[in-house]
């Protein structure tokens with residue numbers, strides 16, 4: 001297993017070294033193949049490694065990873081952010097943007113800067129624009145305004161099709177692994193849509209809204225005194241989405257680039273916030289597909 005891991009690591013370094021060399025030669029189309037291969041190999045390797053499920057154990061793993069980073073000579077700012085992340089995990093909370101700023105890695109030499117890059121790379125002289133920013137996930141930049149509106153309009157139809165023919169009993173029945181029932185997924189989509197609707201209103205009303213962090217995924221398991229049916233929850237989701245779409249279509253185009261301050265993610269534009277919600281929803285559709293079977 002260790003031999004396999006070190007062979008993989010060696011292959012990855014060679015692929016990336018070759019990609020950088022090809023980019024120097026202007027051979028970007030071949031370099032992209034190597035970078036894609038390196039990414040695919042890394043993800044497949046990572047899926048084979050077992051990680052802890054409990055957050056206490058995860059906190060220990062993150063702290064240990066911070067110690068290993070020191071051995072690689074990585075910048076102190078990144079190591080310290082790791083440690084603050086481990087502390088937050090151990091306390092059962094999500095670290096905020098000032099504790100864990102977005103890291104920027106110099107594409108030429110690998111130098112790491114935490115937060116916005118304002119100066120040339122101190123190691124190789126690369127300009128700030130040459131750094132790669134690492135966002136919490138790809139959702140922020142998944143979609144551009146027109147594709148966004150289209151996706152936001154289409155997803156409720158896709159959910160509707162996935163729910164077709166399922167009885168209320170079936171949708172309320174939790175899976176054997178103790179995970180979410182269809183009911184929880186639909187509730188989660190509605191809750192996320194309502195947070196999105198609230199944020200769109202803030203962006204429309206203010207130039208620089210403050211976007212409070214919401215632990216939306218914890219709401220889906222809460223029950224009310226007179227719980228609505230799944231059909232009613234879905235209807236509320238669809239109506240709220242229709243209202244939001246009408247507002248987004250009516251606003252001036254420049255509003256897509258209004259920037260708010262998100263407590264967890266830092267500066268985000270309305271486009272990024274909408275892209276986040278649109279892409280996030282799609283990740284829950286396979287969950288309903290699996291529950292259908």
Ligand SMILES: [Zn+2]
Pocket residue numbers: 106107108109110111121122123124125126
């Ligand atoms: Zn550099």
